[in-house]
Amino acid sequence: MSDSGDAEPRQRVVRVPGARRARLTPVPGSDTAPEAATTATGDERRTAPAGAKGPNDEQLLRDVPPHY
Numbered sequence: 001m002s003d004s005g006d007a008e009p010r011q012r013v014v015r016v017p018g019a020r021r022a023r024l025t026p027v028p029g030s031d032t033a034p035e036a037a038t039t040a041t042g043d044e045r046r047t048a049p050a051g052a053k054g055p056n057d058e059q060l061l062r063d064v065p066p067h068y
Helices: 057-062
Strands: none
Touching: none
């Protein structure tokens, strides 16, 4: 077991006032910047697959779920 006098930095739990959950401090040496967002628009993501087409493929590609 390690002694309580270790010089090794560790994550700590930090209480956030008004929040339901606590937060951890960043891991030493980690990058806390968010990942780059993708620049694809909805049209670029909804391309038709290569190969044989089924009878309702066009309708399925046009449909957007109600929560979008």
